[in-house]
Amino acid sequence: MVILQFKNVSAGYVKEEIIHNISFQMEKGHFLGVIGPNGSGKSTLLKTSVKILKYSKGKVLFKDTDIREIPAREFAKSVSFLPSDIEIAYPYTVKELLLMGRYPFSSGFRNPSKKDLEIVVSISKQMGLTQFLDRTILQMSEGERQRVLLAQCLVQEPELIVLDEPTSHLDIGYQFAFLDLLKSLQRRSGLSILAVLHDLNLASQYCDRILLLKNGSVARFGKVQDVIRFEIIEDVYQTSVLVYPHPISGKPYVFGIPESWKNLTGKPEAN
Amino acid sequence: MKKNAFLIIVALTIAALLIGICSGNEFYSPIKVIKIFADPHSHQFENTILLQLRIPRVWCAFLVGSGLSVSGLILQAILKNPLAESYILGISGGASIGIAAGIILGQIASIPLFAFAGSILSIFILVLAASIRKVSSGTLILVGIMLNFIFSSFSLLVITLLQKERFMEAVIWFMGNLSSYQPVILKIAPVFLLPAYAITWFFWKQLNIFSMGEEKSIALGLDPEKKRYLWFVITGLITGYCVSLAGLVGFVGLVIPHAVRILAGADHKSCIPFSILVGGSFLVLADTLARTIVQPVEIPVGVISGFFGGIIFVLILLKTARKQKW
Numbered sequence: 328m329v330i331l332q333f334k335n336v337s338a339g340y341v342k343e344e345i346i347h348n349i350s351f352q353m354e355k356g357h358f359l360g361v362i363g364p365n366g367s368g369k370s371t372l373l374k375t376s377v378k379i380l381k382y383s384k385g386k387v388l389f390k391d392t393d394i395r396e397i398p399a400r401e402f403a404k405s406v407s408f409l410p411s412d413i414e415i416a417y418p419y420t421v422k423e424l425l426l427m428g429r430y431p432f433s434s435g436f437r438n439p440s441k442k443d444l445e446i447v448v449s450i451s452k453q454m455g456l457t458q459f460l461d462r463t464i465l466q467m468s469e470g471e472r473q474r475v476l477l478a479q480c481l482v483q484e485p486e487l488i489v490l491d492e493p494t495s496h497l498d499i500g501y502q503f504a505f506l507d508l509l510k511s512l513q514r515r516s517g518l519s520i521l522a523v524l525h526d527l528n529l530a531s532q533y534c535d536r537i538l539l540l541k542n543g544s545v546a547r548f549g550k551v552q553d554v555i556r557f558e559i560i561e562d563v564y565q566t567s568v569l570v571y572p573h574p575i576s577g578k579p580y581v582f583g584i585p586e587s588w589k590n591l592t593g594k595p596e597a598n
Numbered sequence: 599m600k601k602n603a604f605l606i607i608v609a610l611t612i613a614a615l616l617i618g619i620c621s622g623n624e625f626y627s628p629i630k631v632i633k634i635f636a637d638p639h640s641h642q643f644e645n646t647i648l649l650q651l652r653i654p655r656v657w658c659a660f661l662v663g664s665g666l667s668v669s670g671l672i673l674q675a676i677l678k679n680p681l682a683e684s685y686i687l688g689i690s691g692g693a694s695i696g697i698a699a700g701i702i703l704g705q706i707a708s709i710p711l712f713a714f715a716g717s718i719l720s721i722f723i724l725v726l727a728a729s730i731r732k733v734s735s736g737t738l739i740l741v742g743i744m745l746n747f748i749f750s751s752f753s754l755l756v757i758t759l760l761q762k763e764r765f766m767e768a769v770i771w772f773m774g775n776l777s778s779y780q781p782v783i784l785k786i787a788p789v790f791l792l793p794a795y796a797i798t799w800f801f802w803k804q805l806n807i808f809s810m811g812e813e814k815s816i817a818l819g820l821d822p823e824k825k826r827y828l829w830f831v832i833t834g835l836i837t838g839y840c841v842s843l844a845g846l847v848g849f850v851g852l853v854i855p856h857a858v859r860i861l862a863g864a865d866h867k868s869c870i871p872f873s874i875l876v877g878g879s880f881l882v883l884a885d886t887l888a889r890t891i892v893q894p895v896e897i898p899v900g901v902i903s904g905f906f907g908g909i910i911f912v913l914i915l916l917k918t919a920r921k922q923k924w
Binding site for chain 1: 678679680799800801802803806807809810811813814816817818819820821859860863864865
């Protein structure tokens with residue numbers, strides 16, 4: 328079943344179109360990674376898919392419905408979005424932040440319902456946040472903070488979760504922990520994940536499909552091994568790379584090559 | 599924890615109101631106040647002072663303090679900026695234009711109305727800028743600051759051209775003071791402030807969501823572009839009302855919400871009632887000081903609130919700056 332579909336979509340800002348004529352289909356339950364050089368339109372594509380940016384041409388379909396026809400609140404019941412570099416200006420506690428994820432389901436003045444609280448408790452248990460519930464977000468480390476924000480998205484009980492560079496400020500341990508968590512949610516509950524990932528190798532290890540963008544258009548879309556190939560990466564990123572299979576997973580792994588090595592014939596001397 | 603904090607704040611509010619009522623040219627002890635009310639006939643003079651002067655004055659200070667705090671709190675949430683406040687956003691500038699216009703036209707008695715109209719005018723310009731250009735909240739704050747400069751320069755120009763006796767009148771309005779409020783305006787408080795506070799508290803969740811920023815708000819099913827107009831109107835009404843009572847009292851809207859977040863946390867469900875109580879009490883105390891510290895002269899309350907508010911703010915900042923990112 329197709330959960331998200333772009334049909335010849337062009338979008339961007341008032342005076343400047345950033346993505347042009349984009350088409351792809353995302354299967355339910357897939358982890359689709361969006362990669363591409365800086366300024367290739369990755370964030371624009373994501374923001375278009377969650378109704379933050381309006382599109383000028385084409386159609387974005389969520390489960391066969393044009394997303395323009397789904398009211399914001401209804402949409403938020405099925406799709407959650409984690410923007411990049413989200414800043415929290417005020418000292419909310421983790422519990423308060425998680426309860427905000429129930430906003431699309433709540434009404435008026437009322438306190439959170441029993442169901443809301445149950446979901447918050449169960450998600451925070453899954454995410455290992457139970458002991459942090461009463462802490463304020465300002466007291467937490469970058470890695471913990473990102474986990475809270477992911478939990479806030481999950482509290483929405485989405486079918487599709489959309490993430491804009493969720494691991495870019497995390498150290499390698501937290502990066503893997505974060506993506507492992509997503510992967511296990513995908514396996515266990517059939518969550519569909521659409522994420523911009525900066526790191527090609529993380530994308531290669533975790534994604535089922537890759538969408539590679541170049542100058543606002545689709546350069547390649549398909550299975551990991553069909554997209555992450557050295558001739559494609561070299562062409563899109565304008566740099567020299569080597570691509571070898573990962574020794575354990577067999578997935579393609581991209582090695583960058585510094586300029587100064589290119590004149591050397593054999594391997595660079597190890598020292 | 600929060601319940602205890604709330605009870606403490608309620609107790610402190612009552613204490614602040616009592617201090618305000620008891621102090622004046624002559625200090626009445628609380629027991630004496632009770633005696634006066636129990637037997638008004640034998641204390642006619644004191645009874646008149648309490649009912650005609652002190653209680654309305656304290657009530658007025660409470661309303662203005664609470665109003666400015668609540669409108670500051672709202673603006674800080676919808677613009678996601680802890681430095682937002684009606685004065686910074688140029689609403690005070692609008693009010694000062696109104697005041698200047700009232701003075702030029704010689705309508706001293708209706709200055710409050712002019713001030714009110716001025717605040718609404720500047721809010722209107724702000725909303726217009728927001729809707730035509732669809733600017734981000736950061737830009738909107740800058741637009742507000744610039745509006746404030748433009749308006750203030752204009753009204754300063756007007757003041758310098760005034761004759762001497764009117765000059766003093768204008769200056770007192772610009773400094774913010776509670777000695778020349780109009781009783782009629784004080785009486786219509788329930789029409790303005792009660793509905794505004796009720797709506798604000800009713801939509802506490804919306805304010806929480808707003809404070810997460812524009813993108814996250816949309817992702818949580820709230821369209822900030824549409825919804826923020828309601829909040830601009832509410833803050834315009836509250837600020838306009840406060841300015842028409844007391845002129846330009848600075849700093850309350852900035853300091854009190856910040857202090858409240860430290861006391862009660864950031865959740866707007868508790869922030870809103872806390873802001874009403876803490877903001878009200880703060881201005882009651884500041885005004886009590888303003889009218890008793892150098893008797894028989896009355897210092898404009900804006901001077902006191904700006905002075906102590908600023909000091910408290912710097913202290914709070916220095917204490918918490920390490921934890922907070924802005």
